Amino acid sequence: MADSVLTLAIDDADHDRLQKVLKNLCRQSEHAKALIEKELLTSEPADSEEASKDEKKTAPQGKKRPRYSVCEMCREEYDVTKNTDEACTFHDGELGPLEEFWIDTDEEVWGPIDCDENKLQFPKGFKWDCCRKFADSLGCQTGRHEENASEKKKGVKRYKWTY
Template sequence: MAETKRASELLGAIQAATPDRLREVLTALCLEQRATFTATYQKLLVDESQQLDVGDSEDDASASEAELPPKRRFPMPEGPAPQLGNKRKRYEVCKQCDKEYDSLVNTKTSCIYHDGELEVDWEGDIWADHDERCHGTINTEAMRKEYPEGFLWSCCDRFGDKTGCRKGPHRPQEAKRRRY
């Protein structure tokens, strides 16, 4: 019973913690305990051979090594080390749809996105009574989020709140794939 209460308290604390705090705690645990390091390594990194081949985009090859952040060195905790090899992040954020995805289940149709820009629909009724002098500028990120139906995608002329018009594999936000 006490163990269930402790588990419930811990899960509540995890849910309430900020992402920065969670990263800090996980990093500290990985540096202190080999078992935690190994388990985390196996959950967050995968062999490149496990990843589905969905092709490379031109953007992936455009960044130079100088643009990548420097690798940080951490002291390894005691105990058996995980197997080394060409590794990459298992979970990444897609630069096309801004959603997190699992690289092990990234297919050629996993991502639904727009490849155009949101443009103001000046002829739409939503802006009929909008005076920019007193209501604020229309063509802003804040207005795109608050009134997506007042904008059109340049790629398909659909309203801003409509689902994507393109399908493809998710693409990582990093300019170049890094190996670990």
């Protein structure tokens, strides 16, 4: 019974609240800290195109780094230890509005057409220039996930972006 109530509380908890709870657990218990590190950190070297196989082999193995990152291309969280050449599906073009869809829309009255809110609410009103598919279509390219360095440096909260 208590486990199901705790599961509900975790599911309903705010993102910031969960971060505070985890940080407090790490401060209060070395055992809890070790368990959390095991889940959230890895000692595998960073994955980059510039790094040669020899550089990756000689990278310090004891140095810890975050196990999860947000991909620059697909904007989804991924496990850096499971990044393969087919792990990421993305569009490599620009997402633009379809004139015929918005023909009767007055931007002076309704605001700008080309905004995130409209892309989410009206995916059939936007197409990718790389494949001419609608905004909500699966990516037309595959490759390795690319770590989003700007988010990592700024400490930006990681929310899933979908169009």
